[in-house]
Amino acid sequence: MSLAASNPPRNGEGDRAQRGGGDSRFVARPEVILAxxxxxxMSLPERTLWQLLRQRPGGYKFRRQHPIGPYxxxxxxxxxxxxxxxxxxxxxxxDRAKFDERRVSFLKENGFRVLRVSAQRVxxxxxxxxxxxxxxxASPLHQPAAGPPPRAGEAA
Numbered sequence: 001m002s003l004a005a006s007n008p009p010r011n012g013e014g015d016r017a018q019r020g021g022g023d024s025r026f027v028a029r030p031e032v033i034l035a036x037x038x039x040x041x042m043s044l045p046e047r048t049l050w051q052l053l054r055q056r057p058g059g060y061k062f063r064r065q066h067p068i069g070p071y072x073x074x075x076x077x078x079x080x081x082x083x084x085x086x087x088x089x090x091x092x093x094x095d096r097a098k099f100d101e102r103r104v105s106f107l108k109e110n111g112f113r114v115l116r117v118s119a120q121r122v123x124x125x126x127x128x129x130x131x132x133x134x135x136x137x138a139s140p141l142h143q144p145a146a147g148p149p150p151r152a153g154e155a156a
């Protein structure tokens with residue numbers, strides 16, 4: 001038995017390295033990289049709400065800091081195409097408000113419903129905020145299968 005056969009390869013000296021394997025050329029999209037960073041740096045209201053949404057309330061699975069197109073949303077229930085944005089004081093800035101408006105417009109054009117929840121509401125009562133989110137997911141204002149909503153003044 002040779003000495004090389006008894007010792008495992010080290011520092012990439014295995015046969016994969018000799019065959020040219022082991023190197024991944026995959027490069028994540030910038031939105032994915034940003035989403036990963038945002039998951040590490042979630043704000044207190046986001047972390048608090050996530051502890052409740054991750055338990056799949058009402059049977060709905062939520063994702064946190066989820067990339068959709070060029071944007072990263074705070075929480076998303078993909079199966080229901082429903083987005084939750086937690087708005088803190090930074091969203092009061094004029095430039096940020098314009099960015100938020102463009103993002104909401106993009107999301108709605110792509111079939112997502114968007115619910116904005118204030119960070120203060122989450123901090124005041126996270127359980128109530130989570131219940132309100134689930135209620136909104138469960139009963140959209142308009143169910144397309146039921147046809148268009150009745151016009152003003154018409155009986156349902």
